[in-house]
Amino acid sequence: MIKRTAFIATILWVSVAPTAHAELVEVVWNRGGAFTQDRQVVAGKFVEFCAKLPAGQKVAWSFETSGPTDFNIHYHVGKEVVFPARMSQVARGQDTLRVEVEQDYCWMWTNKTALPVALKARLQR
Numbered sequence: 001m002i003k004r005t006a007f008i009a010t011i012l013w014v015s016v017a018p019t020a021h022a023e024l025v026e027v028v029w030n031r032g033g034a035f036t037q038d039r040q041v042v043a044g045k046f047v048e049f050c051a052k053l054p055a056g057q058k059v060a061w062s063f064e065t066s067g068p069t070d071f072n073i074h075y076h077v078g079k080e081v082v083f084p085a086r087m088s089q090v091a092r093g094q095d096t097l098r099v100e101v102e103q104d105y106c107w108m109w110t111n112k113t114a115l116p117v118a119l120k121a122r123l124q125r
Contacts, residue, residue, distance in 0.1 A: 027051035027123060035123040041069060041111040047119060050106040053099045059125045061107060062094035066118040070110040075103035 022045045027035045029051075041047045053059065063071070068089040074081050084105075087093055089112075097105065111117045 023047045025049045029125060033125045037119070037121050039119045039121075041065070041109050041117045041119050043111055043114050043116055046108055046110040048106045048108040049121065049123070050104055051123075052104050053097075053102065055099055055102050057099040057125060059097045059099070059105075059123050060094075061097060061121070061123050062092075063107075063109070063119060063121040064092045065090075065109065065120075067091060067111070067113055067115065069117055069119070070112060072108050073097055073105060074108065075101075075105050077103075 022042075023039060025037065025039075025048065027049050029035055035049070035051075037049065039047050061073075068091055071085075071087045071090055071093055072083050073085040074083045076082070084097055085095060099105070107121065107123065109117075109119055109121075
């Protein structure tokens with residue numbers, strides 16, 4: 001419950017912080033077990049999609065961006081950040097996340113360029 005509360009507090013903070021310009025989106029699966037998003041990653045900022053996943057879950061993921069982004073899938077254990085996937089300066093990617101431990105997992109794209117980047121992403125459990 002504490003982790004969920006911290007997650008929701010983070011979402012609320014990001015949504016009201018006027019200078020953040022980052023987006024933290026909670027994954028909501030459709031009836032077919034998919035989550036798709038078309039977003040813009042503001043120059044110098046990030047977009048992050050997060051979901052609590054049980055151990056044993058598999059999530060196929062893919063994305064395409066209109067420019068290079070740093071991409072990762074991560075979760076937190078205390079102050080440590082664990083990265084099941086990480087890529088630098090890529091415009092597309094795909095793979096399957098195999099969840100080993102129940103956690104709040106986040107797919108994150110960071111735009112280090114001076115221009116906004118269009119993002120199309122799909123997660124399928």
